[in-house]
Amino acid sequence: MRSIDELNRMMPERRKAEIAAMRSRCPCPKCPTYTECARERDEKMFCFYGRSPDCVSRELKCICPKCPVHTEFGFKGLHYCTRGGERTSPKRF
Ligand code: SF4
Numbered sequence: 736m737r738s739i740d741e742l743n744r745m746m747p748e749r750r751k752a753e754i755a756a757m758r759s760r761c762p763c764p765k766c767p768t769y770t771e772c773a774r775e776r777d778e779k780m781f782c783f784y785g786r787s788p789d790c791v792s793r794e795l796k797c798i799c800p801k802c803p804v805h806t807e808f809g810f811k812g813l814h815y816c817t818r819g820g821e822r823t824s825p826k827r828f
Pocket residue numbers: 762763764766767768769781782796797798799813814815816817
């Protein structure tokens with residue numbers, strides 16, 4: 736299982752690349768809850784970055800449990816786009 740600590744121990748460049756790779760694997764844009772507004776702003780990986788400031792308010796299905804990032808980090812939450820990030824996550828990257 737991976738951890739946020741492991742990410743934080745990486746050199747900045749490596750960490751940035753790692754986060755970009757995770758972001759590219761986030762399936763939020765395929766989720767029924769995801770919105771056109773979020774797509775236009777390229778918002779995703781809400782588990783790390785926290786809730787969408789303005790773009791998502793209605794909770795439909797959440798596909799986070801099928802996401803590789805969710806599994807790798809042992810996350811427990813759902814609907815990060817409306818409820819905020821996983822509690823173990825830092826506020827910012
Ligand atoms: S956080 Fe969950 S509910 Fe929100 S867009 Fe991503 S998969 Fe869907």
